[in-house]
Amino acid sequence: MLLHSTLDSPVGPFTVVVAQSGAVRAAGFTTDVAELLKLVHPVLLEPARPGDPGDVGPAVRAYLGGDLTAIDAIAVEQHTAGEFMAHAWRVMRDIKPGAPVTYTGFAELSGRPAAIRAAAAACARNPVALFTPCHRVLRTDGSLGGYRWGLHVKEWLLRHESAA
Structure with missing residues (x-):
């Protein structure tokens, strides 16, 4: 059985879907649990x-309050059939608050410098926003790029992290 809970944030509601083990399987700036459940890989869906x-x-409350490392110890359960994407998600968790990287830089960190599109796909398919911080990956020109939960959310997260 998965548990879901919605928390308030300065940019709107933030919902988490958590396994009995305590690991986050989906998270995002929405109240739509059905939308989040679509992000959970079928082998992890309950x-x-x-x-x-x-x-x-x-x-999450501590992170929003300024302790930007508070979410680092939270376990996540993400599943994909692709080896690169699974590795890229692990690497993404090591991108530090206040130190965003470009898609090119993220591809390099992931060990495949030419795989810029694959790095971008890892960001786009990330089911556990905030905990696997795809918001910390920017376009090569430094612009925001996309974000499933809205560019205003990505912009706020980056400002929040750079201010601390």
Whole structure:
């Protein structure tokens, strides 16, 4: 059974879908749990109901309050058939707050400098926003690029992280 909970944030509601183990399987700036469940890989999908997300809620609140490393210890469960994407998601978790990288830089960090499109796809398919910080990856020219939850959210997250 998956548990979901919605928290308030300065840029709107933030919903997490958490496994019984406490690992986040989906997260995003929305109240639409059905939309989030579509992001969970079928091998990780279970029925979901409202519930306490355990350590996830306090970690998100601490992050929003300025402790930008509070979410780093939260486990995530992401699954993909592609080896590069799984590796890229692990690498993405190491991008530090206040130090965004470009898609080109992210491809290099992921060990495949020519795989810029694959790096961008890893960002686009990331089911656990915030915890796997795809918002910290920018276009090569430094502009924001895209973000599933809206560019205003990405912009706020980057400002929040650079201010701390």
